[in-house]
Amino acid sequence: MISIKVLLVDDEQNFLCTLNKRLSKRGMIVEVAGSGEEALEKLESFVADVVLLDVKMGGMDGLTALYLIKQKWPLVEVMMLTGHARVEVALRGLELGAFDYLMKPVDFKDLLYKLEDASMRKAYQEEKILARKRNKQKIEQSPTVY
Amino acid sequence: MxxxxxxxxxxxxxxxxxxxxxxxxxxxxxxxxxxxxxxxxxxxxxxxxxxxxxxxxxxxxxxxxxxxxxxxxxxxxxxxxxxxxxxxxxxxxxxxxxxxxxxxxxxxxxxxPKSYVQTRELIVDIHDVGRDQADLCGPKMAMLGEVGNKLNLPISSGFVITTESFHRFMKKSGLIEEIDRQIQGADLDSREAMFQTSSKVMQLIIESSFPDDLAEAILQAYDSLCVTFGMQVKLAVRSSALGEDIEGTAFAGQYRSVLNVGREFLLSACKEVMASKYSQQAMAYRINRGIKDENVAVCVGCMVMVDAHASGVAYSRSPVNIRDENISIHSVWGLPKAVVDGSAETDEFLVSRVPDLHIISRQIAEKTEKYICGVGEGICRMPLIESDRNAPSLTDGQVLCIAMEVLRIEEYFGLPQDVEWAMTEDGQFHLLQCRPLLQVEQDMVLASKNSSLPAPYLSGGRNASPGVGCGSVFIVRKDADILLFPDGAVLVIKQALSSMAPLLGRCSAVISEQGGVAGHLANVAREFGVPALFGVKGAQSHLTNGQTITVDADGRTVYDGLVEALFNKKPRKRIMRGSPVQATLRDAARHIxxxxxxxxxxxxxxxxxxxxxxxxxxxxxxxxxxxxxxxxxNDAFAQAASRQLICNVPKQFWVLNLDDGIDPKGEDRADHCVLLEHVNSIPMRAVFKGMDAVPWEGPPPVHPRGLMSVMFEATINPDLNPAGPSRFTQKNYFMVSKNYCSLQSRFGFHFCGVEALVSDRITENYASFQFKGGAANLKRRILRARFVGDILSEFDFKIRVREDNMSARLEGLDQAGMEYRLNILGYLMTHTRQLDMIMTDQVEVERRKTKFFQDFKLFNPKKIEVS
Known part of the structure; x- marks a missing residue:
C-alpha cells in the first residue's frame, strides 16, 4: 500500500508531536499545522490525502477551516477531531463533507483504520473522476454510439 | 451514472x-x-x-x-x-x-445544558443571609446565616460570594467551554486520566482572573469588614456548593477551605475554593451520584477567623446507628482541621439527651500537635506541650454547652445535625458551619458471639461506615500508590485523609489506623455504602498486600480470608437510579x-x-x-457479477460478487457458475461450511396436528408465500466480498438472514442473524425462535426475540472466533428448517438439541482456514 499523506492540525503541541511520531512510525507521511490558517498554507505545497483537524482552535475555527479546505481541494478527506462533543458541530461538519467526527480520547488503532478508510475513499473518488474523463473522451471518439 | x-x-x-x-x-x-x-x-x-x-x-x-x-x-x-x-x-x-x-x-x-440568566447580587453580607437565600449562597451558608440570625448563635462576621458570581466567572472568556472540553476528552474510568484532568481544570480556573467588577466587589467587602473590626482581619474561605442535594444527595464536604487568608491572597483563595468543584473527589462524587456538573455552583463564604482554643465536629445523633440518639462530640486543641480531614486521633465525648443532658463517656486520645493560625497567612502545626497531650481538650461544662447548642440547631431544623464548632479561650461557643447529618441504616446488629465465625485477625477501632466487605489487602502509603489501586481491594491506610475519597467508589472496604467517624472520608464511605473501620492500631504492619480479608465494620473485626457467614446477600446497587443524570439519559433514549x-x-x-x-x-x-x-x-451487470454456486454439484445458491469475493479464475468461467473453491469470501465460506457439514435429516415427521396447523395458517396468512416479494428473496443469494457476506433466504416458509464482516480489524467484525416466520401456528414459531436464540446465546450472541422474530448479533471477535460462530449459524440455517412443526414435542426438541451440540464439535474453533 502506498503510504498515506496526513496533515495534522491542532493547537496542542504535545498532541501534534506524539501523533506525528506514532503515525510516521506506521509509514505515513505526516505534516503538522498549529492552526487553520497554517493548514491552508501547508496544503498549497503538501498534497495531503487526509487532514485530521481539531475542531476547536485559536484563530480560525475548525468548521471554517474544513469549509475552506473542501472548497479548494474537494477530494482531500477531512476528519474532525474534538475534545468537546457538540452534536451540532459534528453534524454541520459532516454536512460540509467531513469524512468523520472523532472524539478524544481516540483509540490509536481506530484512528489508523479511519485514516486508511479515508484515504481509500479518496482513491476511489479520484478513480471515478478519471473514469468519467476517459468515458467522455471515448464518447467523443466514437460517434457510433448515438 | x-x-x-x-x-x-x-x-x-x-x-x-x-x-x-x-x-x-x-x-x-x-x-x-x-x-x-x-x-x-x-x-x-x-x-x-x-x-x-x-x-x-x-x-x-x-x-x-x-x-x-x-x-x-x-x-x-x-x-x-x-x-x-x-x-x-x-x-x-x-x-x-x-x-x-x-x-x-x-x-x-x-x-x-441549561444556561443561567438571572442578574442578582454578586456579594451578600452573612447577616443578611437566611434559608431563603439557599439558591444564591448555597445551602451551607444559607443555614449558617439562618441559625446565626434566628437562634442568635454566635457566628463570625463575613460575606458570601454568590452563585451569580460563580457563573459570571465561569462564563468569562469561554472558561466553562474549555473546562467541558478537557473533561470530555478524558477517559474518566482511568484514575490517572481523571487525576490529570482534575488538576488541569483546577489549574485553568486558578489561573483565570475574575471579571474586574467581581474582583473589586470582593475586595471592597473585605475592606468594609476591616473597617468594622478596626484591623486587618483574616478570613476562613469556605465552599458552599449548590446543586449537590437535588434528589436528596447529602453534601459531602469534598470542597476546599482555605484558612487564615488576608487581603493579598483573598482572590486566589476564592478561586481555589471555586476550582475545587473539579477536585478529583468532587468529580468522582458527581459521577458516582449522577449529578450534573452544570447544576453545581460553588459559592464562597468568607468568614472572619475564629481563634479557636479547641474545636471539632459534633453529631446530634449517631451517624451509623439510627436508634442511637446520643450526641457525640469530637474535639482537638486548636483549629478543627485534624477532626475534619481525619489526620489525627481526637477526643470523643458522648452525651445522653435523657433525662437531662449528661456525659456518658469520654475517650481522651493522645494528641501530639495542634493547628493554629499562622502569623502571616495560612495555618501551621505546633507540637503540644506535655501537659496538654493527654488532657481532655474540653471541660465537662464546655461539652454540655456544645451539646445544648447542637440540640437547639437540630430542633430548629427538625433534622439530625452535623455541626462544626469552635471554643475560644474565653469559653465562648462559635458555630462554624452546620448541615443535615447523613445517617446510615444498619442492616443488622450481629449477635455478639457468633460461634460459626473464625478467630478474629485484628479487632478494635470504630465503625466509621457500617457493613461487611471482603477483598484483597492494598496498603496505600503514599499518593502514588493510589494510582495502582486495584478494583475491589480493601484500602488500608494510616490516616483517614480525604484525598482517599476517589478510591471509595472502587474498594470493598476501608481500614484506617487513625481518623474518626466525624471525618470527611467516613462521610463519603457512608454515602457510598463502603464498610469502613477506623482506628485499627497497626493495621498496615499486620496486613500484607494481596492477603484476602473480610472486614466487619459493625463487629469491629477483621478476619483472614473470606468469611461467608457474614454476608447476607445484598444485591448490587444501581447507583445511578433516580439521579438527574439518569433521568436525562432516559428522556434522550426515548428517541434513540x-x-x-x-x-x-x-x-x-x-x-x-x-x-x-x-x-x-x-x-x-x-x-x-x-x-x-x-x-x-441489474440486467446489464448480472452476468458480470452473479453466478450459481457449484460445490460438487450445482446448488440452489447464487453468489453475487460485490468487489473482491471471487477469484479471477472463477471470473473467467463463461457459464455463470462459480466453484466454491473460487469463492474468496472468508465469512461466506464459513457460513457455507456450516450449512453443508451435515446433511439435513429432511422435514420432521409431521404429526397430524402439526400439518393441520400448516394448512390452517396457509389459508389465513397471505404472507405465507414461499416466494418473497422481490427477486432478492426468490433465489438464495450470497452477496460477497473478501471480508463480507450477506445471505437472505427463504427456506420453505421461514426467513433467514445472515450477515457478517470478518477481517483483521477485529473491532469492526460482526455477525448478525435473523430468523422469523415458519408454517406452524404462532405459538410454535415463537418456540422455535426462542429455541434458536437459546442455542446462539451459548455462543456469545446477543439475542432479541419478539414474537416469532429472532435476531442475534455478535461483535468484535478475531477471524477464528468469527468463523466458528458462522459455522454454527450456517448449520442452524440448514437444520432448523421446519422445526417449528415439532416444537411442542419436548422429547423431540431435546433430541435435536443434543444432536446439534454433538454436531457443533465438527467445527473446531481453534483452526484457522487458509483462504
Missing amino acids: GMFNWFLSRQNKVEKTQEELAEIRRSFASRYNQFRLLIQANTRAHELVAELEEALRGFKPYGMHYIQALCTRISTSIYQMIKHLNELNPESYSELFVVFDDIQNNIQAHIE VRLNLTDSDSLNFKPEQCRTLHDIMRFCHEMAVREMFEFGT
Whole structure:
C-alpha cells in the first residue's frame, strides 16, 4: 500500500508531536499545522490525502477551516477531531463533507483504520473522476454510439 | 451514472472489452467501499446503542459529559449511514435527512445544558443571609446565616460570594467551554486520566482572573469588614456548593477551605475554593451520584477567623446507628482541621439527651500537635506541650454547652445535625458551619458471639461506615500508590485523609489506623455504602498486600480470608437510579433506542415511519443491502457479477460478487457458475461450511396436528408465500466480498438472514442473524425462535426475540472466533428448517438439541482456514 499523506492540525503541541511520531512510525507521511490558517498554507505545497483537524482552535475555527479546505481541494478527506462533543458541530461538519467526527480520547488503532478508510475513499473518488474523463473522451471518439 | 448508461447502451451491440470489464469492476469496488463504510457506521451505532442501554441500567457511574458524548457519537454514526445510503442511491432517500433532524432536535432538547440568566447580587453580607437565600449562597451558608440570625448563635462576621458570581466567572472568556472540553476528552474510568484532568481544570480556573467588577466587589467587602473590626482581619474561605442535594444527595464536604487568608491572597483563595468543584473527589462524587456538573455552583463564604482554643465536629445523633440518639462530640486543641480531614486521633465525648443532658463517656486520645493560625497567612502545626497531650481538650461544662447548642440547631431544623464548632479561650461557643447529618441504616446488629465465625485477625477501632466487605489487602502509603489501586481491594491506610475519597467508589472496604467517624472520608464511605473501620492500631504492619480479608465494620473485626457467614446477600446497587443524570439519559433514549420498524416487508417500512434513531439505522442498513443487490443484478451487470454456486454439484445458491469475493479464475468461467473453491469470501465460506457439514435429516415427521396447523395458517396468512416479494428473496443469494457476506433466504416458509464482516480489524467484525416466520401456528414459531436464540446465546450472541422474530448479533471477535460462530449459524440455517412443526414435542426438541451440540464439535474453533 502506498503510504498515506496526513496533515495534522491542532493547537496542542504535545498532541501534534506524539501523533506525528506514532503515525510516521506506521509509514505515513505526516505534516503538522498549529492552526487553520497554517493548514491552508501547508496544503498549497503538501498534497495531503487526509487532514485530521481539531475542531476547536485559536484563530480560525475548525468548521471554517474544513469549509475552506473542501472548497479548494474537494477530494482531500477531512476528519474532525474534538475534545468537546457538540452534536451540532459534528453534524454541520459532516454536512460540509467531513469524512468523520472523532472524539478524544481516540483509540490509536481506530484512528489508523479511519485514516486508511479515508484515504481509500479518496482513491476511489479520484478513480471515478478519471473514469468519467476517459468515458467522455471515448464518447467523443466514437460517434457510433448515438 | 453516465458511465453505466453508456455501458447499458453499448452492451447490446458489442462484447465487452477487457478494459470495459475493468471499469465495471472498479465501479463495483467503489460502490462496495461506500457500502462498507455504511455497515461500519452501522456496527458502531449498534455498539453505542448497546452501551446506552447498559448505562440506562444504572450500575456504572457516569455524568452529563458522558451522555453528551455518547449521544453525539450515536447521532454522528446514524447521520453517516444516511449520507452513505444517499450516495449509493441519490434519488430515493433524501426524506431521511428531514426525519433525522426532527428526532435529533428531540434528543438535543434533553441533553443541552441549561444556561443561567438571572442578574442578582454578586456579594451578600452573612447577616443578611437566611434559608431563603439557599439558591444564591448555597445551602451551607444559607443555614449558617439562618441559625446565626434566628437562634442568635454566635457566628463570625463575613460575606458570601454568590452563585451569580460563580457563573459570571465561569462564563468569562469561554472558561466553562474549555473546562467541558478537557473533561470530555478524558477517559474518566482511568484514575490517572481523571487525576490529570482534575488538576488541569483546577489549574485553568486558578489561573483565570475574575471579571474586574467581581474582583473589586470582593475586595471592597473585605475592606468594609476591616473597617468594622478596626484591623486587618483574616478570613476562613469556605465552599458552599449548590446543586449537590437535588434528589436528596447529602453534601459531602469534598470542597476546599482555605484558612487564615488576608487581603493579598483573598482572590486566589476564592478561586481555589471555586476550582475545587473539579477536585478529583468532587468529580468522582458527581459521577458516582449522577449529578450534573452544570447544576453545581460553588459559592464562597468568607468568614472572619475564629481563634479557636479547641474545636471539632459534633453529631446530634449517631451517624451509623439510627436508634442511637446520643450526641457525640469530637474535639482537638486548636483549629478543627485534624477532626475534619481525619489526620489525627481526637477526643470523643458522648452525651445522653435523657433525662437531662449528661456525659456518658469520654475517650481522651493522645494528641501530639495542634493547628493554629499562622502569623502571616495560612495555618501551621505546633507540637503540644506535655501537659496538654493527654488532657481532655474540653471541660465537662464546655461539652454540655456544645451539646445544648447542637440540640437547639437540630430542633430548629427538625433534622439530625452535623455541626462544626469552635471554643475560644474565653469559653465562648462559635458555630462554624452546620448541615443535615447523613445517617446510615444498619442492616443488622450481629449477635455478639457468633460461634460459626473464625478467630478474629485484628479487632478494635470504630465503625466509621457500617457493613461487611471482603477483598484483597492494598496498603496505600503514599499518593502514588493510589494510582495502582486495584478494583475491589480493601484500602488500608494510616490516616483517614480525604484525598482517599476517589478510591471509595472502587474498594470493598476501608481500614484506617487513625481518623474518626466525624471525618470527611467516613462521610463519603457512608454515602457510598463502603464498610469502613477506623482506628485499627497497626493495621498496615499486620496486613500484607494481596492477603484476602473480610472486614466487619459493625463487629469491629477483621478476619483472614473470606468469611461467608457474614454476608447476607445484598444485591448490587444501581447507583445511578433516580439521579438527574439518569433521568436525562432516559428522556434522550426515548428517541434513540426503541426499534419500531421491525418488519422490512411491511408497507410501513419507509422513512416517514422512523421514530427513533434505531429505526433510521435499521432502515438504512436494509436499504443499503437492497441497493447493493439491485445494482449487482441489474440486467446489464448480472452476468458480470452473479453466478450459481457449484460445490460438487450445482446448488440452489447464487453468489453475487460485490468487489473482491471471487477469484479471477472463477471470473473467467463463461457459464455463470462459480466453484466454491473460487469463492474468496472468508465469512461466506464459513457460513457455507456450516450449512453443508451435515446433511439435513429432511422435514420432521409431521404429526397430524402439526400439518393441520400448516394448512390452517396457509389459508389465513397471505404472507405465507414461499416466494418473497422481490427477486432478492426468490433465489438464495450470497452477496460477497473478501471480508463480507450477506445471505437472505427463504427456506420453505421461514426467513433467514445472515450477515457478517470478518477481517483483521477485529473491532469492526460482526455477525448478525435473523430468523422469523415458519408454517406452524404462532405459538410454535415463537418456540422455535426462542429455541434458536437459546442455542446462539451459548455462543456469545446477543439475542432479541419478539414474537416469532429472532435476531442475534455478535461483535468484535478475531477471524477464528468469527468463523466458528458462522459455522454454527450456517448449520442452524440448514437444520432448523421446519422445526417449528415439532416444537411442542419436548422429547423431540431435546433430541435435536443434543444432536446439534454433538454436531457443533465438527467445527473446531481453534483452526484457522487458509483462504
